[in-house]
Amino acid sequence: MTTIIGTIRKNRTQTITLAALILSFLLAIQGMETGDWIITILRGLSVAAVTFLVASGFSLIFGLMDVLNLAHGTLFMIGAYVGWTAYVRPDTLLDLATPAALFFAGLLLLPLWDRWLSRVRLAPQAARGLPWLALALGVGALAFGFARYPITGWDVTVYDKSPVVFGVQLDLGQLDLPAPAIVGAEQLGVSMLCLFAGGGLIALGLTLLESRNRIAAATTRVPWRALLLALGLALGGLALFAWNDALTAFLVAAGTTWRFLIAVIVATLVGAGLGALMESTLIRPLYTRPIYQLMLTLGLGVIGREVVIALWGRTQMQMPKPALFNTIGQGCPAQTIFDALANQCSTISFMGSRIRTYNEIFIFIVGVIVLIVVWLLLQRTRIGMIIRAGVQDRAMVEALGINVRQVFTFVFALGVGLAALGGVLAGPSMGVSDDMGESLLLSALIALAIGGLTSFPGAAAGSLLVGLLQQFIVKYGQIGIALPFLEQPFKPTPPLVPASTLLLMVIILLALPNGLFGRKE
Amino acid sequence: MDNLLQVRDAHTFIGQFHILQGVTVNVPQGAITALLGRNGAGKTTTLKTILGLTPPRQGQVIFDGQEIQGRHTFDISALGIGFVPDYRAIFRDLTVAENLQIAERKQGDLARRQELIFGLFPDLKRLIKLRGTQLSGGQQQMLAIARALVAENKLLLIDEPTEGLAPVLIEQMMKAILQLSAETTVLLVEQNFAVATQLAKYYVIVEEGRTVKSGAMPDLLKDEATIHRYLGAA
Numbered sequence: 178m179t180t181i182i183g184t185i186r187k188n189r190t191q192t193i194t195l196a197a198l199i200l201s202f203l204l205a206i207q208g209m210e211t212g213d214w215i216i217t218i219l220r221g222l223s224v225a226a227v228t229f230l231v232a233s234g235f236s237l238i239f240g241l242m243d244v245l246n247l248a249h250g251t252l253f254m255i256g257a258y259v260g261w262t263a264y265v266r267p268d269t270l271l272d273l274a275t276p277a278a279l280f281f282a283g284l285l286l287l288p289l290w291d292r293w294l295s296r297v298r299l300a301p302q303a304a305r306g307l308p309w310l311a312l313a314l315g316v317g318a319l320a321f322g323f324a325r326y327p328i329t330g331w332d333v334t335v336y337d338k339s340p341v342v343f344g345v346q347l348d349l350g351q352l353d354l355p356a357p358a359i360v361g362a363e364q365l366g367v368s369m370l371c372l373f374a375g376g377g378l379i380a381l382g383l384t385l386l387e388s389r390n391r392i393a394a395a396t397t398r399v400p401w402r403a404l405l406l407a408l409g410l411a412l413g414g415l416a417l418f419a420w421n422d423a424l425t426a427f428l429v430a431a432g433t434t435w436r437f438l439i440a441v442i443v444a445t446l447v448g449a450g451l452g453a454l455m456e457s458t459l460i461r462p463l464y465t466r467p468i469y470q471l472m473l474t475l476g477l478g479v480i481g482r483e484v485v486i487a488l489w490g491r492t493q494m495q496m497p498k499p500a501l502f503n504t505i506g507q508g509c510p511a512q513t514i515f516d517a518l519a520n521q522c523s524t525i526s527f528m529g530s531r532i533r534t535y536n537e538i539f540i541f542i543v544g545v546i547v548l549i550v551v552w553l554l555l556q557r558t559r560i561g562m563i564i565r566a567g568v569q570d571r572a573m574v575e576a577l578g579i580n581v582r583q584v585f586t587f588v589f590a591l592g593v594g595l596a597a598l599g600g601v602l603a604g605p606s607m608g609v610s611d612d613m614g615e616s617l618l619l620s621a622l623i624a625l626a627i628g629g630l631t632s633f634p635g636a637a638a639g640s641l642l643v644g645l646l647q648q649f650i651v652k653y654g655q656i657g658i659a660l661p662f663l664e665q666p667f668k669p670t671p672p673l674v675p676a677s678t679l680l681l682m683v684i685i686l687l688a689l690p691n692g693l694f695g696r697k698e
Numbered sequence: 699m700d701n702l703l704q705v706r707d708a709h710t711f712i713g714q715f716h717i718l719q720g721v722t723v724n725v726p727q728g729a730i731t732a733l734l735g736r737n738g739a740g741k742t743t744t745l746k747t748i749l750g751l752t753p754p755r756q757g758q759v760i761f762d763g764q765e766i767q768g769r770h771t772f773d774i775s776a777l778g779i780g781f782v783p784d785y786r787a788i789f790r791d792l793t794v795a796e797n798l799q800i801a802e803r804k805q806g807d808l809a810r811r812q813e814l815i816f817g818l819f820p821d822l823k824r825l826i827k828l829r830g831t832q833l834s835g836g837q838q839q840m841l842a843i844a845r846a847l848v849a850e851n852k853l854l855l856i857d858e859p860t861e862g863l864a865p866v867l868i869e870q871m872m873k874a875i876l877q878l879s880a881e882t883t884v885l886l887v888e889q890n891f892a893v894a895t896q897l898a899k900y901y902v903i904v905e906e907g908r909t910v911k912s913g914a915m916p917d918l919l920k921d922e923a924t925i926h927r928y929l930g931a932a
Contacts, residue, residue: 559799559800562792562796562799562800563800565789565791565792566789566791566792566800568791569789569790569791570787570789572751572787573781573783573787573789575751575770575771575775576749576751576771576772576775576781577772577775577781577800577801577845578772578776578803578849579800580770580772582770
């Protein structure tokens, strides 16, 4: 008991702020019918979950590396587009899987090059030029091979073949995939070989670059595990190619629920891969130059958006909800959650209104699961321990002999993966469009400022506040607030939704300059 | 007499400032060498230069027979160098146990070494579940040294271990450092001249970023002029 009072005394401002927040929350509830405020809270939680996925990744990256990743909103959006593709166009996904597998199989030759390099001595001139030559050849081979590989895609310039149409088709339950692209055996073989060689050459270039400033620890063992993995990947890629049509048919028949699961996994992994790639190639040379970093991530965000527009077209696309959350009629709206699951209802009726199972329940549950998993990762694993220590003192972690670069890459991959997961989850509820990331990045930044920039619980609490506030303002925009000195109830207009979160941020930062959970620097 | 570590004519810049302008340090195997000098002479920067935290622009650092300047800090440290910085750098959000675990380089390092660590600092065993923020200055210093002992390091770089400690704790810290120097070579930065003379067998004096004198500790004690000129102590 005394310890509780002691803690409250120590954190007086926090306690007052918390009390004020609870009070205003209770006040906000007072103005609504019971059913209304419960649904508003549920909607708020759902918005909070998506905001949290973006905010937590952003905060992990900023906390450990001091990188403000302004491309985070774009990466969220890319997650949605990649997820959309896996979901609506499983044939395109499978066509892309084979080249990707071959390329990564090539990349996995890296330890083999490493072993080879530890045995040969290169002349200084060769050591300077060779890595770049290998990288250039690798990228060239990759582009050459990829351009010749048959991929069944879409055509953004022709309306009938554009992504928009496939989204609508799936929504109507009439998905009509185009005939698979076919090329001659010779071209196919050349293209596959080039993809594999591209990966191998890039791996060689990277090994050569790395070997220039490295301790000469000769690796003598043959890296069997990596080689077996490379072989497995290559064979897997070929198998995917051999059974491409059958697998496509299987995925189409498997239904939207399973495809959605696949879409979520693929989008998260692609996001993580993009994050790792960004960190290891573009961000790494700029750790000591924060302004350049900012320009870089800002620019990457713009470029990413243009690439998405070029590949998928400018219009908003539909991403229908998975079947598990999409049935109308036949015992729907359901009375309980269990009925809703059994009948795959899109809504549950609740005190005169309806709760959408996908938007208000599923997204929130995924958000909570991610919160718990990342929390356990941070608290219970060695890498989590290193991240927590690195947020405070990166130099000391390095001085303990820990390769912080690898941890940086991991955290970047994790953060971007979370954003991409948020994107694919938000797709069915928000719609997929090229500007979906911007407003969300802003919300996430506000949530982080409220919660304390580098605090993981802070990211959760800030997202929660931002989500709830937004939805309460939206709801009051419909029913109006009865104010004593006004004849008509005051109805907040839509622009007040983002403005209100900014106002909340300003108030909280005035009371607590470091945010709710932030530390004094 | 073998030198475990040699710093040869190191020049280090921090930003535009030419901090080290020719530091040469020899650290003989199996003994304590004290790095002496006034405030701002470049002692801490010398340690950071060895570790690659502020890499030298010129000169060589040779550890255990290989040149290590220009390598990544984590590579240098992994060769067997432990670091105890002057600001202690205890990880606030980690418990005492985690502060030790994080220093493991191989699985089970801590289990192998805990007898030694808790033998030197019995207090830590009692504090094992506390967080870094909850420790006193002396406890933080013990933990910082203990953390450098978890991995099997050949060399410890210890920066100002007695700074800000009560006399009783200084005694205890000196005993601990003497004890651990029986199996590990130590390069010690110490402002407290009395402490340094009791612990170290060899000394190096730096002044304005340059090595001005070095040798065996007993010789320094006889040389009052040098002590007066560079250390301002008597």
